[in-house]
Amino acid sequence: MTEVIEEFRNISIDAKKILGIVQKNGPLTKAQILNITNLKLTTLNRIIKPIIDNKLIIEVSIGESTGGRKPSLYDVNNNYVFIGIDISRIYTQVVFTDLKLNVIYKERFNMDSSYSPEKTVNKIKQICIDGIKKLKLKKANIVLAGLGTVGPMDLEKGLIKNPINFMSSGWENVAIKEMLQEALELEIYMDNGANSAVTAEYLFGSGKAFKNIAYFNFGRGIRTGVISNGNIIRVINDTEDAFAHMTIDFDGEKCSCGNYGCVECYSSIMAITKKFKEEIKNLKKNTIGKPIEDINYVDICLAAEKGDELAYKIILEAAKVFGTALANFINLLNPEVVVLSGPLMMVSNLFYNVSYKTAKERCYFSNHANIFFYKGGYFKENAISVGAVAIAIEKLIL
Ligand SMILES: [Zn+2]
Numbered sequence: 001m002t003e004v005i006e007e008f009r010n011i012s013i014d015a016k017k018i019l020g021i022v023q024k025n026g027p028l029t030k031a032q033i034l035n036i037t038n039l040k041l042t043t044l045n046r047i048i049k050p051i052i053d054n055k056l057i058i059e060v061s062i063g064e065s066t067g068g069r070k071p072s073l074y075d076v077n078n079n080y081v082f083i084g085i086d087i088s089r090i091y092t093q094v095v096f097t098d099l100k101l102n103v104i105y106k107e108r109f110n111m112d113s114s115y116s117p118e119k120t121v122n123k124i125k126q127i128c129i130d131g132i133k134k135l136k137l138k139k140a141n142i143v144l145a146g147l148g149t150v151g152p153m154d155l156e157k158g159l160i161k162n163p164i165n166f167m168s169s170g171w172e173n174v175a176i177k178e179m180l181q182e183a184l185e186l187e188i189y190m191d192n193g194a195n196s197a198v199t200a201e202y203l204f205g206s207g208k209a210f211k212n213i214a215y216f217n218f219g220r221g222i223r224t225g226v227i228s229n230g231n232i233i234r235v236i237n238d239t240e241d242a243f244a245h246m247t248i249d250f251d252g253e254k255c256s257c258g259n260y261g262c263v264e265c266y267s268s269i270m271a272i273t274k275k276f277k278e279e280i281k282n283l284k285k286n287t288i289g290k291p292i293e294d295i296n297y298v299d300i301c302l303a304a305e306k307g308d309e310l311a312y313k314i315i316l317e318a319a320k321v322f323g324t325a326l327a328n329f330i331n332l333l334n335p336e337v338v339v340l341s342g343p344l345m346m347v348s349n350l351f352y353n354v355s356y357k358t359a360k361e362r363c364y365f366s367n368h369a370n371i372f373f374y375k376g377g378y379f380k381e382n383a384i385s386v387g388a389v390a391i392a393i394e395k396l397i398l
Helices: 004-009 013-025 030-037 041-053 117-134 176-184 193-204 269-280 297-305 309-333 343-347 349-362 380-396
Strands: 057-062 072-076 081-087 091-097 103-110 142-149 188-192 213-218 222-228 337-341 372-375
Touching (some): 013 030, 013 072, 030 072, 091 380, 103 117, 142 176, 142 193, 188 380, 193 213, 222 309, 269 297, 297 309, 297 343
Parallel strands (some): 142 188, 337 372
Antiparallel strands (some): 057 072
8 A cells, every 4th residue: 555645644623624625626816715714813823834845735836926025825635646437338438537537547438248356456557557657646546445346235345246237257256446546556545437427516516506416327237426505315225226226117018137027128228129139020120221130329319319219209208217217316305406417318419308307397397397407518528537536535634
């Protein structure tokens, strides 16, 4: 493990609070910090001295003057580096960020059927080695790594338990935290991907000014993270697919979970691809221009945008089902901000537009609701990996 993590651990609780405030709101003058914290200047000076001395907080420039001497501006030191890892079922992404979650390095690879846990961890290690070399970093400047991955999981033991739909076998009871800690020689903080993403959007992104935010990620399944009144809503086994398996049609199709008529049966990449392939077989001509077995969700989404009748019909229906389920969710939790993201949402304007419009029409307080919908949010495809860093830093300076 690196020693640099101790520089963060060894400061007082009060200093950690100031560090968190400056990280999220900096650069700030001391007067602005006093305004946020209600501290006296002498108290602030006493608290802030050790973190200025060890350069966790630095003077960055001179602020605006309201007359008299111009005040100094303080911000966090951006020479510290954090690694964010997003292991999903379609892809894995690794980012390097600074303390303010600016991405300084990014690599991504697709998860095909060869990516066992061992191969995935080895590839992540190689990406990190390359990144350190490319950016000419000192390993000692890397503080820790955050991991956002697929549930259900055991956070205490650092296990991925038994998620469905990984393309490779071997993703059951994986001690992923330990594997990554050994490979990267860094402390790892782990959470599910949707919680990671919603935290990034809440603290630094589209939900920054709000207390209630919901994040939906459409990949192979539908993953949901919720912050209500400033707190992550956590469930047993830290799963992220509770919404995906809400029943939208009590007499509906059989779901991979064993139940019937779940949202995921209609509105996920897997559902859309399966339906399209079934129905195109009944048509006399293949409108996509490649063998049916090779058609993927991107082909279908792009065909729908170009007006392909079958693709349009299937995406429209999938979005209406999700939009209706989203209206139910909004009725229950009343979010101020809804971020709709993930590979399917990002590639299909039709899916996004119909989803949020249906949700707006169908929620019961539609006439006076003022909900902000964002496609991709502020962090787009980086939300989970950057959010994994955001959660790790929060835990470090809590
Ligand atoms: Zn289900």
